[in-house]
Amino acid sequence: MLILGLESATAQVGCAIGGHEGVLASSHSARGKRHAENLTPAIEFVCRQARVELSEISCVAVDHGPGLFTGLRVGVASGKAIAQALRVPMIAVSSLDLLAFPLRFTDRRIAAVIDARRGEVFWAFYRQVPGGVQRVSEPTVGSPDDLAAELLAQPGDTLLCGDGAIRYAEQFADRPGIELAGGDHAYPSARALVQLAHAKALREDWVRPHEIELLYLRKPDAEINWSMREGA
Amino acid sequence: MTEPTGTTEPVTTGFAIGPDTAILGIETSCDETAASVVLGGHLVRSSVVSSQVDIHARFGGVVPEIASRAHVDLLTPVIAEALVEAGVDGADLQAVAATCGPGLVGSLLVGVSTAKALALVWGIPFIGVNHLEAHLYAALVEDPTLELPVVVLLVSGGHTMLIEMAGHGQYRLLGTTIDDAAGEAFDKVGRYLGLGYPGGPAIDRIAMEGDPHAIAFPRAMMADGLDFSFSGLKTSVVNHVRKHPEAQTADVAASFQEAVVDVLVTKARRAARQIGAKGLVLGGGVAANSLLRERFLSACVEDGIHGFLPSRAMCTDNAAMVAAAAWWRLGSDGPSPLDLGADPNLKLPLLAD
Numbered sequence: 239m240l241i242l243g244l245e246s247a248t249a250q251v252g253c254a255i256g257g258h259e260g261v262l263a264s265s266h267s268a269r270g271k272r273h274a275e276n277l278t279p280a281i282e283f284v285c286r287q288a289r290v291e292l293s294e295i296s297c298v299a300v301d302h303g304p305g306l307f308t309g310l311r312v313g314v315a316s317g318k319a320i321a322q323a324l325r326v327p328m329i330a331v332s333s334l335d336l337l338a339f340p341l342r343f344t345d346r347r348i349a350a351v352i353d354a355r356r357g358e359v360f361w362a363f364y365r366q367v368p369g370g371v372q373r374v375s376e377p378t379v380g381s382p383d384d385l386a387a388e389l390l391a392q393p394g395d396t397l398l399c400g401d402g403a404i405r406y407a408e409q410f411a412d413r414p415g416i417e418l419a420g421g422d423h424a425y426p427s428a429r430a431l432v433q434l435a436h437a438k439a440l441r442e443d444w445v446r447p448h449e450i451e452l453l454y455l456r457k458p459d460a461e462i463n464w465s466m467r468e469g470a
Numbered sequence: 471m472t473e474p475t476g477t478t479e480p481v482t483t484g485f486a487i488g489p490d491t492a493i494l495g496i497e498t499s500c501d502e503t504a505a506s507v508v509l510g511g512h513l514v515r516s517s518v519v520s521s522q523v524d525i526h527a528r529f530g531g532v533v534p535e536i537a538s539r540a541h542v543d544l545l546t547p548v549i550a551e552a553l554v555e556a557g558v559d560g561a562d563l564q565a566v567a568a569t570c571g572p573g574l575v576g577s578l579l580v581g582v583s584t585a586k587a588l589a590l591v592w593g594i595p596f597i598g599v600n601h602l603e604a605h606l607y608a609a610l611v612e613d614p615t616l617e618l619p620v621v622v623l624l625v626s627g628g629h630t631m632l633i634e635m636a637g638h639g640q641y642r643l644l645g646t647t648i649d650d651a652a653g654e655a656f657d658k659v660g661r662y663l664g665l666g667y668p669g670g671p672a673i674d675r676i677a678m679e680g681d682p683h684a685i686a687f688p689r690a691m692m693a694d695g696l697d698f699s700f701s702g703l704k705t706s707v708v709n710h711v712r713k714h715p716e717a718q719t720a721d722v723a724a725s726f727q728e729a730v731v732d733v734l735v736t737k738a739r740r741a742a743r744q745i746g747a748k749g750l751v752l753g754g755g756v757a758a759n760s761l762l763r764e765r766f767l768s769a770c771v772e773d774g775i776h777g778f779l780p781s782r783a784m785c786t787d788n789a790a791m792v793a794a795a796a797w798w799r800l801g802s803d804g805p806s807p808l809d810l811g812a813d814p815n816l817k818l819p820l821l822a823d
């Protein structure tokens with residue numbers, strides 16, 4: 239079984255191919271917001287590097303958020319198109335799960351934090367379980383202060399990762415029991431996506447392309463304004 | 471199958487195209503999610519359009535973020551329907567095309583990303599299409615025998631342009647709006663008169679019950695050149711209703727519509743005369759307006775030139791026109807690179823002179 243993973247929910251664009259033998263090839267770039275420009279050539283490149291034809295892919299995995307809306311849609315639209323054309327199923331994994339997964343060997347609590355722009359962050363908490371991590375809170379959007387308050391309220395040590403943790407580092411640092419994972423853990427990776435999707439694929443935990451739902455966590459501004467006006 | 475005649479065949483420096491070249495077109499530049507399979511640049515095998523107009527109506531206009539979200543959800547089933555209706559799958563297609571601008575960037579990126587991914591899987595060329603050029607090709611889809619040069623009056627919510635189509639890919643901009651687009655004026659006046667969104671069809675409907683000569687609204691820049699201005703007209707409507715609250719809405723709507731159509735048709739005729747056009751073509755969403763269609767045709771009859779009114783479905787945003795324009799572009803320029811993005815401000819490529 240070969241899985242194609244597409245990840246473009248943050249400032250980074252990633253693509254990886256893998257299966258039972260692990261990740262065969264991957265590409266990641268975080269230079270400017272050029273998701274649509276970079277993703278298709280990256281898929282082509284990774285296929286060549288892995289010496290895999292797209293027709294051999296048996297499942298397409300995508301990061302379905304939360305993250306930067308436009309980037310997110312580039313990855314999901316591309317993934318849906320490929321799955322549709324190949325007539326193969328899809329697997330959606332949250333960007334926050336992808337951030338936490340590479341830190342699975344810590345016994346501390348993990349906080350995956352993604353920059354949501356406009357002074358806000360997306361976050362969720364994880365804890366170690368055999369073979370991976372388990373999410374222990376719902377994905378949330380709020381201010382870095384909200385997150386800092388939640389961190390203070392919880393007992394035990396926490397390891398923070400993600401570009402949201404790095405951007406607002408001064409809000410979380412210097413607190414006892416809190417440590418920031420470095421720049422290697424700034425973005426969700428397509429490698430982690432393929433690894434997590436592989437486990438799901440073994441359980442046939444997949445969906446059809448039209449069933450993919452994006453995790454925006456934030457309503458469009460117009461809808462927020464509209465419901466406020468209606469409520470007034 | 472009829473080949474387009476009386477027109478220059480595309481220079482074959484690009485890609486060998488023929489009457490059997492089947493292209494899947496994708497259109498997501500604004501609030502319509504559309505896919506279509508077209509053969510040989512004009513034989514429409516399927517044309518599926520899923521309109522988001524109801525989703526945006528309560529906001530009184532297109533909301534970009536809501537449009538982008540809807541495109542991601544709608545595009546997969548729309549493409550599936552277009553392929554099934556045409557009775558083809560990837561192996562039967564020679565290229566995949568998508569509108570890459572101008573339009574809403576987030577919406578455009580959904581279509582461009584999808585088209586590039588499909589092209590990659592099927593191992594066929596991808597073509598990025600200019601949305602304005604696609605509108606110019608809408609007429610040629612329905613009448614491939616249309617003789618060039620023609621003048622196209624392109625009127626929509628985003629554009630009001632008079633374009634000379636001298637040959638394939640050869641355009642001159644003869645006139646454009648210096649402020650609001652005609653469709654924008656319809657929406658604004660429709661909203662002001664409490665007729666809801668979109669304003670065009672609502673004004674078209676109520677105007678039938680009104681007197682188009684009840685109020686003499688100004689015809690801006692009527693005497694000079696081929697450019698348009700509609701923002702003053704909207705202000706006149708507002709001022710008139712303030713001064714005459716007793717005015718019948720139907721009369722206001724009819725008189726407003728009369729003024730817009732009068733200016734559009736007068737300038738289109740002038741443009742056709744100026745370049746010696748063989749035909750006059752209407753395009754864009756406002757081309758669905760009944761009065762405009764009627765006046766446009768009778769003007770062409772009067773002037774003795776070929777008038778062409780594409781069907782309403784072909785005037786509004788659709789993917790058949792994208793696939794048609796892509797067929798010509800594939801022939802003249804070849805495929806677009808896979809690192810193409812979207813350009814929300816993409817301009818129509820104009821002749822240098």
Ligand SMILES: [Zn+2]
Pocket residue numbers: 601605626754755786787
């Ligand atoms: Zn249009």
